[in-house]
Amino acid sequence: MNSLRKEPLGGGSSEPLPVAIIGNGPSGICLSYLLSGNTPYVKSHAVHPHPLLQRKLMETPGVSIMDQDLDYLSEGLEGRCESPVALLFDALLRPDTDFGGDMESVLTWKHEKERTVPHVVLGRNLPGGAWHSIDGSMVTLSQGQWMGLPDLQVKDWMRKKRRGLRNSRATAGDIAHYYRDYVTKKGLEHNFVSGAVVTAVKWEGLEPQDSGAQDSRPLFQVSGFLQNAQDPSPQPFILRARNLVLATGTYDSPARLGVPGESLPFVHHELAALEAAMRAGTVTPASEPVLIVGAGLSAADAVLYARHCNVPVIHAFRRSVDDPGLVFNQLPKMLYPEYHKVHQMMRDQSFLSPGPYEGYLSLPQHQLLLLKEDCQAVFRDPRGGQKAFGVSLVLVLIGSYPDLSFLPGGGALLTMDPSQPLSAKRNPIHVDPFTYQSTHQEGLYALGPLAGDNFVRFVQGGALAAASSLLRKETRKPP
Ligand SMILES: Cc1cc2nc3c(=O)[nH]c(=O)nc-3n(C[C@H](O)[C@H](O)[C@H](O)COP(=O)(O)OP(=O)(O)OC[C@H]3O[C@@H](n4cnc5c(N)ncnc54)[C@H](O)[C@@H]3O)c2cc1C
Numbered sequence: 352m353n354s355l356r357k358e359p360l361g362g363g364s365s366e367p368l369p370v371a372i373i374g375n376g377p378s379g380i381c382l383s384y385l386l387s388g389n390t391p392y393v394k395s396h397a398v399h400p401h402p403l404l405q406r407k408l409m410e411t412p413g414v415s416i417m418d419q420d421l422d423y424l425s426e427g428l429e430g431r432c433e434s435p436v437a438l439l440f441d442a443l444l445r446p447d448t449d450f451g452g453d454m455e456s457v458l459t460w461k462h463e464k465e466r467t468v469p470h471v472v473l474g475r476n477l478p479g480g481a482w483h484s485i486d487g488s489m490v491t492l493s494q495g496q497w498m499g500l501p502d503l504q505v506k507d508w509m510r511k512k513r514r515g516l517r518n519s520r521a522t523a524g525d526i527a528h529y530y531r532d533y534v535t536k537k538g539l540e541h542n543f544v545s546g547a548v549v550t551a552v553k554w555e556g557l558e559p560q561d562s563g564a565q566d567s568r569p570l571f572q573v574s575g576f577l578q579n580a581q582d583p584s585p586q587p588f589i590l591r592a593r594n595l596v597l598a599t600g601t602y603d604s605p606a607r608l609g610v611p612g613e614s615l616p617f618v619h620h621e622l623a624a625l626e627a628a629m630r631a632g633t634v635t636p637a638s639e640p641v642l643i644v645g646a647g648l649s650a651a652d653a654v655l656y657a658r659h660c661n662v663p664v665i666h667a668f669r670r671s672v673d674d675p676g677l678v679f680n681q682l683p684k685m686l687y688p689e690y691h692k693v694h695q696m697m698r699d700q701s702f703l704s705p706g707p708y709e710g711y712l713s714l715p716q717h718q719l720l721l722l723k724e725d726c727q728a729v730f731r732d733p734r735g736g737q738k739a740f741g742v743s744l745v746l747v748l749i750g751s752y753p754d755l756s757f758l759p760g761g762g763a764l765l766t767m768d769p770s771q772p773l774s775a776k777r778n779p780i781h782v783d784p785f786t787y788q789s790t791h792q793e794g795l796y797a798l799g800p801l802a803g804d805n806f807v808r809f810v811q812g813g814a815l816a817a818a819s820s821l822l823r824k825e826t827r828k829p830p
Contacts, residue, residue, distance in 0.1 A: 392416070
């Protein structure tokens with residue numbers, strides 16, 4: 352796939368695009384599929400195991416799901432997500448998956464050219480979003496089949512690639528590959544511009560005579576640059592669109608501790624830095640320990656990686672190992688043996704109780720106070736005392752924030768609580784639950800973690816809601 356395509360950016364045309372999507376992860380890909388004329392209908396003889404949903408689906412046979420009342424259809428559905436449309440789409444794609452079943456989707460897909468809404472998907476990297484930044488050997492937390500997008504099951508794709516799931520989970524590398532392939536297989540490539548970084552978005556009211564429309568709708572101006580490994584000088588671009596979809600995820604801006612020394616060259620905020628140091632030989636099994644700060648899954652992945660490379664590790668975190676808020680205490684042990692192993696090490700090999708895991712030391716309830724130029728890390732321990740350790744490299748893996756710095760005010764005014772910072776978990780962008788359009792700005796949509804949907808399985812409902820809304824606006828189809 353071309354890493355850089357300029358044609359969809361308008362090629363100098365003065366006519367605004369109907370839709371511009373920023374972000375080419377699962378959310379942007381799924382929306383592109385739905386805006387490309389791919390239309391979901393319920394299979395004629397399908398029987399959904401949810402009796403209420405089945406009854407409602409039978410009321411309107413032959414009407415596409417995108418033309419139905421999503422509020423009505425999703426009412427009464429329950430599951431592991433708060434978005435009703437996310438639960439609905441997931442239930443249609445994976446009818447009995449939460450009960451351990453493997454029933455086929457009740458949907459069939461028709462390509463209806465007249466329903467195509469021209470759009471462009473802009474993304475910093477290759478299609479697949481965050482999955483190209485995650486260590487390829489990492490195994491997904493979710494079951495492999497939950498990582499799939501409409502009408503191409505991960506298990507079928509894996510079979511064709513002669514790959515297999517591991518304990519029903521997939522590697523991040525396979526999933527990134529699947530998303531790239533999905534874009535190609537579904538013929539969506541011409542909508543995607545990889546290597547496009549958006550740096551600014553402005554909007555203003557559009558006069559009716561400009562658009563030919565009766566109402567005054569906003570016009571979004573999106574600018575940025577195109578980057579290409581072969582061409583070191585970035586090319587600026589500008590495009591105009593009647594609707595703008597934010598699908599930029601939440602992994603571009605790692606959270607920082609805010610301690611002195613955090614900007615020193617041996618301190619990093621992503622696992623890739625350790626991989627690079629290993630490749631360069633600046634960190635080896637004979638080096639001082641690598642310090643990993645954090646007690647989430649990314650920190651656990653880093654511990655596993657370092658252990659796999661026989662690199663000594665100091666693992667520091669602020670909570671106690673038995674804190675119920677710790678993610679390890681929420682994961683079933685049988686399904687996640689590797690994370691259970693890390694949790695066991697955190698408990699058994701602390702500074703208080705030397706255990707059997709050579710080359711690993713856990714520092715529960717320790718707060719990092721300072722990083723010094725001579726590679727010393729200074730902590731406050733649970734009793735208020737101070738301890739210092741020599742380290743070779745520091746990885747601070749304590750989460751990340753969405754980066755909407757390209758929007759006016761960094762997007763803060765679009766959140767649920769504009770007085771608080773934007774946060775996927777605590778303060779996402781406030782959208783209408785049945786269109787995913789911003790409640791603050793007409794024509795602006797948000798998908799995925801930005802709108803509070805945190806798993807690939809559930810980001811697709813937002814794409815369905817947004818596609819349904821955009822189709823009504825842009826093709827003037829009756830609801
Ligand atoms: C380590 C890790 C493990 C995970 N494991 C799972 C799992 O097992 N199961 C699961 O369901 N989910 C998992 N997730 C969450 C999952 O990655 C997200 O839910 C999903 O990728 C969100 O999709 P998205 O398309 O909304 O955003 P993303 O996948 O984050 O894609 C957004 C893309 O937009 C790009 N972008 C951002 N800003 C700009 C800009 N200004 N210009 C151009 N491009 C931009 C970003 O670089 C990114 O590539 C995991 C996440 C991480 C970090």
